[in-house]
Amino acid sequence: MAALGDILPEEPxxxxxxxxxxxxxxxxxxxxxWLASVLGALALSACTEKPREPSPALPDxxxxxxxxQREVTWYRDVKPVLDAKCAGxxxxxxxxxxxxxxxxxxxxxxxxxxxxxxxxxxPPWPAHRDCNQYRxxxxxxxxxxxxxxxxxxxxxxxxxxxxxxxxxxxxxxxxSRVDLELAMNxxxxxxxxxxxxxxxxIDWPETEEKFITGIGVRPGKTELVHHVLVAAxxxxxxxxxxxxxxxxxxxxxxCPGGPNPPKGPLGSRGALIGGWVPGGEGRDLPAGxxxxxxxxxxxxxxxxxxxxxxxxxxxxxxxxxxxxxxxxHEAFLFPFTNPEWIRDKKMSIPQGExxxxxxxxxxxxxxxxxxSKQRIRANAPLSVYGAQLHMHQRGTRTVLTVEKGDKxxxxxxxxxxxxxxxxxLYFLQQPVRVSPGEALRLECHWNNAGFTPxxxxxxxxxxxxNWGEGTHDEMCVAFLYVTQx
Numbered sequence: 423m424a425a426l427g428d429i430l431p432e433e434p435x436x437x438x439x440x441x442x443x444x445x446x447x448x449x450x451x452x453x454x455x456w457l458a459s460v461l462g463a464l465a466l467s468a469c470t471e472k473p474r475e476p477s478p479a480l481p482d483x484x485x486x487x488x489x490x491q492r493e494v495t496w497y498r499d500v501k502p503v504l505d506a507k508c509a510g511x512x513x514x515x516x517x518x519x520x521x522x523x524x525x526x527x528x529x530x531x532x533x534x535x536x537x538x539x540x541x542x543x544x545p546p547w548p549a550h551r552d553c554n555q556y557r558x559x560x561x562x563x564x565x566x567x568x569x570x571x572x573x574x575x576x577x578x579x580x581x582x583x584x585x586x587x588x589x590x591x592x593x594x595x596x597x598s599r600v601d602l603e604l605a606m607n608x609x610x611x612x613x614x615x616x617x618x619x620x621x622x623x624i625d626w627p628e629t630e631e632k633f634i635t636g637i638g639v640r641p642g643k644t645e646l647v648h649h650v651l652v653a654a655x656x657x658x659x660x661x662x663x664x665x666x667x668x669x670x671x672x673x674x675x676x677c678p679g680g681p682n683p684p685k686g687p688l689g690s691r692g693a694l695i696g697g698w699v700p701g702g703e704g705r706d707l708p709a710g711x712x713x714x715x716x717x718x719x720x721x722x723x724x725x726x727x728x729x730x731x732x733x734x735x736x737x738x739x740x741x742x743x744x745x746x747x748x749x750x751h752e753a754f755l756f757p758f759t760n761p762e763w764i765r766d767k768k769m770s771i772p773q774g775e776x777x778x779x780x781x782x783x784x785x786x787x788x789x790x791x792x793x794s795k796q797r798i799r800a801n802a803p804l805s806v807y808g809a810q811l812h813m814h815q816r817g818t819r820t821v822l823t824v825e826k827g828d829k830x831x832x833x834x835x836x837x838x839x840x841x842x843x844x845x846x847l848y849f850l851q852q853p854v855r856v857s858p859g860e861a862l863r864l865e866c867h868w869n870n871a872g873f874t875p876x877x878x879x880x881x882x883x884x885x886x887x888n889w890g891e892g893t894h895d896e897m898c899v900a901f902l903y904v905t906q907x
Contacts, residue, residue, distance in 0.1 A: 473779050474821055474865055476838055477552045483567040484540035494573040495581025496525065502587055503566050504528060504535075507545045515644050519731055529578055536574040539567050546844040553821070553833035555851040558705070597638040597704035601745040602627070604721065609736035610673045612646060612727035621677035623667050624721040624741065626654075633712030633752070636744025637696035638704010639723075645732035647739060649699045649845075650725050653681040653692035657718040663692070679891040681724035692722055694755050694901070699846045704742050708807045708849060710750035711905050751905035753807070756793045758784075758822075758862050759899040763889045771816070771887040771896055776871040780898055783825060783863040786856045790904065798906055804856045808849040808903035809835040814896045815842050815881055819867040822900045826860050835900075840867075847903060856904075866898035 494500065504522055512522035521527050528535070538544035539562055547561035562570075573579070604624045612618045634654075641647035655663055666675040666683035677684060682692060695713045698704060707713070723741055727734075760782040763769035771778040791800035798804070811820045817840040824832040832854050856862075872883045887896055 471781060471783070473781065473867075474823070474863075476819065477550045477836055479838075480542060480551070481564060482540075483564050484536070484571050491576055492572055494569055494576060495579050495585065496528070496573065497581045497583050498585035498587075499569050499581075500573045501525075501528075503562070503569060505589065507560060507562060507566070511545075517644055517648070525580065532574050532578050536570060539570050542567075546841065548837045548839065548841045548844055549848055550836040550838050553836035554848075554854075557849040557851055596706070597636045597742055597744060598706050599636070599744055600638075600742045602743040603740055604743070605740045606642075606673065606723070606738055608673050609642070609738040610725075611736045612729055612734045614727075615734075616728055616730045617648075618727045618729075619676065619678040619724060620674045620727065621666075621681055621683075621722050621724045622674040623663060624723060626715060626717070626719045626721055628715070628745070629717050630747070631717065632715050632745045632747065633749045634695055634707070634715060634743055635712040635746045635749060636704060636706040636742075637698075638742040639698035640740040640742060641698075642738040642740070643732070643735060646727050646729060646735070646737055648726040648728040648843075649697060650723060650739065651681045651694065651697040652724075652741060653694045653722050654713070654715050655692035655720045655722055656716055659692070660720060663720065663722060677724055681722045695721075696755075697847070699844075706744060707753065708853075708903075711753040711807065711903075712746055712749040713753050713755070751805075751907075753903060753905050754790075754794055754798055755901055755903050756790055756798070757899055757901050758789060758793075758864060759897075760864075763898065767888045769889045769896065769898060771868045771870045773883045773885045773887070774871050776869050777818070778868045778870060779865065781863065781865045782898075783861050785858075786824065786860055786862045787858045789862065790902075798904070801858055802906055803858065804904045804906050805853040806834060806850070806856055806902055806904050807853050808847050810845065810847040810901040811835055811837055812845060812897055812899050812901070813840055813842070813866055813868070815894065816868045816870055816873075816887070816896060817842065817866065817898075818869050820898065821865050823863045824854060824856050824860055825863050826857075831863075834902075847901065849903070853905075862900070862902075864898065864900050868896060 508522050510516070512518040512520065514521050514523070520531065522531065522535075535544075542561070545560040545562065547559060549556060551561065606622045606624070610620060610622070612620070637652060639647075639650045641650070662683045670676060675683070681694070693713070695715075696707070721741065723739070725737070725739060727737070760768070760780075763780065763782075769780050787798070787800045787802075787804065790798040790804060806824070809822055811822060813820055819838055819840055821836040822834045824834060826832060834850070834854060835848055868887075870883050870887050873881060884894075889895065889897060
């Protein structure tokens with residue numbers, strides 16, 4: 423990803439929108455980092471509006487209603503749920519701190535499991551279900567939570583092993599085939615604690631134009647690799663990456679802002695093509711779509727290492743790619759945010775404010791055309807297949823919508839309780855069509871009054887909080903995966 427501020431041309435001035443907090447601000451939960459940037463000196467104008475009312479809180483399935491207890495057993499009812507939703511991360515060598523793959527392991531952790539599912543903090547799925555429907559949804563339904571609730575409250579009976587249905591594979595995205603496997607040039611041992619962001623250059627071996635239609639990662643050390651981002655660097659902008667690699671001792675170079683050189687010149691940023699988060703080796707991009715890669719390019723892979731749960735050790739992660747020579751629709755992944763927040767630091771988050779709000783809206787097609795250097799046309803509809811939202815540690819809530827008229831809106835993604843440690847690209851079950859004249863609207867909320875995020879470290883209120891690349895700065899940006907006829 424590029425430094426947000428690098429890819430848009432000079433244009434008419436753009437206003438950010440700051441609004442007073444809503445009457446009932448959404449409570450805070452947690453946070454972790456990865457992003458960087460991709461916008462240039464664009465300036466536009468937008469109109470002021472009030473914050474969007476948060477979607478209703480999901481029901482408290484675990485509230486004690488006093489109803490009769492039903493018969494629920496481990497083998498018949500609960501094991502299929504945990505196998506499908508939890509085992510992808512909670513396995514030996516997985517990203518989770520303990521395994522849930524045996525009956526004994528689950529019995530020992532049943533109290534913690536009940537607490538986590540009742541709070542809806544596990545499995546991690548921050549997207550609100552009332553906004554849209556997404557592919558490979560990891561969240562538990564109300565009925566699945568109720569099954570676990572009733573099972574634990576009944577003493578966690580095992581039941582008859584013969585009642586177990588056929589084994590259910592983890593409900594994760596899958597990479598249907600691997601056409602190209604690319605590894606880091608040499609192993610790397612993380613040196614910073616607890617978090618380190620490191621970029622590694624990888625040669626692109628194809629001699630003809632290809633489309634990446636699926637992407638995944640096989641981490642060398644699953645206990646250390648927290649997430650991965652991958653960008654394509656075209657031949658004409660390689661110099662900044664090669665210089666950063668040469669200047670930094672050891673394999674790769676430090677890149678806390680994203681898969682891009684920390685001090686590259688304007689226009690020297692690669693195009694984000696995808697990434698990986700714990701729970702699977704990868705996934706296909708939406709059918710019929712793909713990201714174009716030119717011969718002579720390089721890929722840059724940013725790995726976020728976290729050494730909180732395991733000591734540093736040599737990692738040799740691999741990139742797994744599905745390739746096709748052509749696709750029905752070329753895909754683009756572009757950012758959406760207010761360039762004035764970046765360029766002019768107009769995203770002030772006052773010290774002591776418990777619900778600071780910034781909102782930005784702008785014509786979707788015009789923005790996409792500018793940011794893609796007209797590869798996306800401003801006069802033809804877009805199909806939005808996926809969206810991602812990004813803030814840093816003090817974020818509390820964020821939402822991205824398409825404004826189709828005075829009353830009609832299409833919600834793309836809402837994160838009602840921002841979690842810095844669980845970010846990703848959400849692919850929609852059905853693409854959302856965006857026509858010329860319709861606007862994208864991005865809204866972000868922060869707490870700068872002092873609070874305790876889920877990792878237990880106090881984040882005191884700070885003065886001068888604004889847009890910045892560091893984890894202790896803030897951002898408000900969306901990314902959209904789109905195609906155009």
